[in-house]
Amino acid sequence: MTKHVPRILIVDDEMDTRLIVASVVELMGYEDYSQARDGKEALAMLRAKTYDLVISDWVMPKMTGLELLQAMRGDRALKRIPFIMVTAEDEARHVTQAAGAGADDMLLKPFVTKDLEERISRILGR
Numbered sequence: 423m424t425k426h427v428p429r430i431l432i433v434d435d436e437m438d439t440r441l442i443v444a445s446v447v448e449l450m451g452y453e454d455y456s457q458a459r460d461g462k463e464a465l466a467m468l469r470a471k472t473y474d475l476v477i478s479d480w481v482m483p484k485m486t487g488l489e490l491l492q493a494m495r496g497d498r499a500l501k502r503i504p505f506i507m508v509t510a511e512d513e514a515r516h517v518t519q520a521a522g523a524g525a526d527d528m529l530l531k532p533f534v535t536k537d538l539e540e541r542i543s544r545i546l547g548r
Contacts, residue, residue, distance in 0.1 A: 428546050429471070430455040433464040433478035433490065434508070439531075443477055443508075446535050450542060461485030465493055468500050475545055477538075480509035480516065488523060495524040504545045508533070 430452055432443045440457045447455050456471070458464035462485040464478065476494070480487040487507055494500040507520045510531040520528055527541045 427454050428452055428474040430475045430477065430542075431458060431464060431467060431473045432456070433458045433461060433476060433482070433487065435459050435479065435482040439479065439508075442535075443538065446538050447542070450539060452542075452546075461487060461490030461493070464490055468494065468503070473503055475504050475506070475542065477506045477508060477542075480507055480520070488519060491520070491523045491525055506538075506541050506545070 430447055432440050432447070432455060434440045434443070444455060444457065456467060458467055460482040461478070464476070465485065468476070476490075478487040478490055485493075487509070491505050491507065494503060494505065504526045505524065506527045506529060507525040508529045508531060509516060509520075517528055526545055529538060529541060
């Protein structure tokens, strides 16, 4: 029996942030990941391939992280995929909005890699 290898989608309009998240994911032993520059691109990727976790920035052009999350939660095929929202917005209403939209976890920028590792581990069960 083949062991399931989790596939992760990293969504952020800033390449540096995508690379930081990707390096954390790789160091944790997750080698099957993809990157998207905005929610619109991510949504197309999610509809084309199966993912086990989405780590997305909130503020992006074309489609925000919140809009991506709402689109995923409204889609029967995507609604169960765990979602970590990453944001520099620490206002209480943003946390409330993300939680209300179905985010599994939140991470505030700038973040410590250990915090991201803990959230990924908790969600993917490592």
